Amino acid sequence: MIVCVNCGVELDEGMKVCPLCGNDPGKKVEKETDSHIYPSDIIQLQKKENKKYLWELSGIIAFSGIAGCTVIDLLISKELKWSLLSDVSILTAWIILTIYLFSNKRRWTIFTLLMLTTLAALFLIDLITTGREWFFPVGLPLAVTAFILAGIVIILYKRVNLKGLNIIASIFIAISGFCVVTEMVLDEYFKGAIDIRWSLIVSVSILPVALVLFFYHYRLKKGNRLDSFFHI
């Protein structure tokens, strides 16, 4: 009589693998190295499958949309015009969804891939519309700035212990920084010289609000939670 040391069931003579737990019946296996599917694993399997189904369905919808736009454009204009823009947009949205679904919540992988996808989409739109005119002087610096600022806010969010109004304050500061960079880039592109005006007004309006929020968060409430603060 063979009794599996892992799951304790009795096996027929000559069985080298326990069909219940999938292991050598005479060798103790730690759960970490056990590849057998347990009841609780099925839910994870369901989540993986659901992701795959969602990806496949979104793929069908996205590529049908691309084909539809292209055909309609060809029929009406006899050449590819506006459909190129819609095709790039649909494809970008589908790639972003793919990144989200299959990056296993790895924050920085999602971040990097999102940045590269956005830059590629902007480059293609520039190429289609104006033939590589605004991407390098405007699109690239603005997109990179936006991603860098978003990255800084994410790092702060992860590093700070008491999350609350301080995060909203840091988002406000990032927005004012983005406005300044936007004005600088646009001035350089359109006028050839930098003359900071409206972004300064935005910053002067936003920064005191951010300071009040920091004060409220650190001096008065010691880390008010966002969900309790905004609950309806």
Added chain:
Amino acid sequence: MKAIKEKSYQERGWLALDNAAKLFPAIISEDLTSVFRITATLKAPVRYSAIKEAVEITSKRFPYFSVSLGSGIFWHFLEFNDQLPRIQVEEEIPCTAFAVKRISEPLYRVLIKNKRISVEFIHILTDGVGALEYLKSLLYTYMTLIGRKILSPGEIILPGMPISGDEFEDGYNKFFKKLPPPSKLVKAWHLPFRLNKKPRLRLICAEVNVNEMLEVSRKHKVSVTDYFASVYLFSLQKIFLLHGEKNKKEKREVLRLEVPVNMRNKFPSRTMRNFSLFVLPEVDMRLGTYTFEEIIRSVHHQMQISTDIKQISRFLSSNVSNEKLLIVRLMPLFIKKLVIAAIYRKLASKRWTGMVTNLGRVTLPEEMEELIDSFELIPPPPNKKVKIVSGVISYKEKLRICFCNTTQSRELERSIFKHLLDDGIHVKILNNY
């Protein structure tokens, strides 16, 4: 006639969810799984080849369990498939969720470990009675396959028996008749204990001598369920008096138990699907504190009155009436699920403080009894409000009580077991989990 009826159920290819089952798809999650377990511990290690074959044979006799959950526009439904339940190794944490959204995923499983054979069912399929019938049939087939001769199987459903249409029926709808609704309940008090981190569920199982328990119950002239429910309420009262004052905003001062009742004993039904309702014995702390004698007397009378067929029919009528409303029936499923989940959060979970589910005494043919040591019932994990629930089942001279506890406190179990010990009932805490 019945054969035609049974055929029509399977030929149609799907079953509508019964009244009780309609709730679960809206509220189930990875924590609130609505899954319960019944375990039979044998006297020898389980033989894999025999149990595998037994599952194949037995499951064909219970076609209403070979279904998966489908979603329609207005309601969920159960779709017949040929899937056998998975045979898996028992895990440390019982009653884990079923992947109900997977295509053709079975909604029950057979778990094996050492000498233990367990079945886990999601409540969408059946209640404890249906699951126990399946387990008894599985054990019969298993024992036959390992060479045991069982001369008189009694009331066990045998593999070759014809499948009756009555086993498929929705008892709630069959016995529904419009009655005035039961009176509204005051919100029940909840245990104040802090929840465990996920996964929250912890088990404490104990074994007591059923004869000792019966003797004490008889002394009080009540049933075992009445006695145990009274001990439970008395222990809740102790905890309420200790902790109830701490949160003065809480106006809830009624301690109430949910005690499921097998409706097959009230109505002539042979259904293998859900057919149970519950009674709600309570003590109202606004009226003062109670001695154990006062509680047991009150619980006994409350149980007598509430389990009266006329009284319990009001609950059946009230539940089924809701699903029959035209506005409810025409509501799209995704809205219906949101509404059901919201109602459950707001009302249902606030109706009771704890739960005692007693599946009663398991009886088996003598030839089978010789090979089985004990039975165990683990109720579905409780929600975040109720926090602790208990399941009771007895077999021969052993009565097992299992607590599903999602909190960091063991105060309730300690108090209940201490009370049993003080009444002269020996309690052995088991080391299964």
